Amino acid sequence: MGKIKAKNPIVEMNGDEMTRIIWDMIKQKLILKHLDLNLIEFDLGMESREATGDQITIDAAKAIGEIGVGVKCATITPDDDRVREFKLTKQWKSPNGTIRNILKGTIFRKPIMVKNIKPFVRTWKRPIVIGRHAFGDLYRSVEYRVSEPGRTDLKFTPASNPDEPVRVKMFDFQSPGIIMGMHNTDESIRIFAKNCIAYAIDQKMDLWFSVKDTISKTYHARFRDIFAEEYEAEKEQFSELGIEYRFLLIDDAVAQIMKKDGGVVWALRNYDGDVMSDMVAAGFGSLGMMTSVLVSPTGAFEYEAAHGTVKRHYHQHQKGYGTSTNSVASIFAWTGALRKRGELDSTPELMDFADKLEEAVIENIEQGIATKDLLPLMEPQPSEHQTTEGFIDHVAAKLEEKLAG
DSSP states (O other): OOOEEOSSOEEEEEOOHHHHHHHHHHIIIIITTTEEOOEEEEEOSHHHHHHTTTHHHHHHHHHHHHHSEEEEOOOOOOOHHHHHHHTOSSOOOOHHHHHHHHHTOEEEEEEOOOTTBOOSSTTOOSOEEEEEEOSSGGGGOEEEEEOSSEEEEEEEOOTTOTTSOEEEEEEEESSOEEEEEOOOOHHHHHHHHHHHHHHHHHHTOEEEEEEOTTTOTTHHHHHHHHHHHHHHHHHHHHHHHTOOEEEEEHHHHHHHHTTSOSOEEEEEOHHHHHHHHHHHHHHHTOGGGEEEEEEOTTSOEEEEESSOOOHHHHHHHHTTOOOOOOOHHHHHHHHHHHHHHHHHHTOHHHHHHHHHHHHHHHHHHHTTOOBGGGGGGBSSOOSSOBOHHHHHHHHHHHHHHHHHO
């Protein structure tokens, strides 16, 4: 059979450590063997970011905006230890954060459900999707270490009247401490609200939004009010579909989500979404069984695995030891990008390929073929696990069957 050809390019971003090893296996064994793709490649590995002063991350984000679809391998966000390990000139920012801020999009994370992995939260029967605001807040905050007594203010200088800045007192320091300033924009919040509402309508799922507006009566309350305005414009569609929008205090939402059966898109601010997406992933079984897509208001999409670079397994791999690393989320990053490329280009055969590849993954797991991390979650528990490459080989074999069939 000839290869399936994609009409337009996909931006491909390579990453770090064990996920970089997995990425190459997926490309060679599952993707390029069957598809004729024009991949616009960017190496976002730590060494490449250091060599380019992180410009390569910025260039990759801009390319996604222009081309419309990107797929990304997991990458390192360096801390002090990583700076020493890689001999970096500075602690480069999170590549994911940089891409999010440039594309100004919303991240949606959804669990990959299989019949023989039961959620740890026994009430969860349907997926819970986390809609994470992907702009500003903690991820673009400004911080300062206070070393002596003094006063700190918030200061805003109006463009219309720069000679009369507005000052709001924050705190009088009597001893050393710390300061953080965060920001957001009405435009970004409104885009977030529109994206979440559109996603809930598309998926025919209830939509929740949660902040702490009883404490943050300006910052959080602005999110609340904009969501209310955007919902008001679409509430008839919600009614027609039999779905609802709910605003909840975040502590109330955390308590209620544990008792709900699922079937909800939970919209959260940037940091809250970062934390709760991991909680939901663990509740359903594993971060390795979680899809992640960044949706830009300009119509660009970036797909990635929700987990990190699996440093411990990489060190084992470097020493020549075998590993059993879960590749499911990385495979689903590729299938998400391929399906979206096919959808945007009206290439149904590309969409069908993505469906078949996902089916091959799920059917293998449901037949007891899985990596070591999934075995304790499976019922019944298989007697043996697959190696990293062994699992991908099983997926490749089942994919061949489906394509031939």
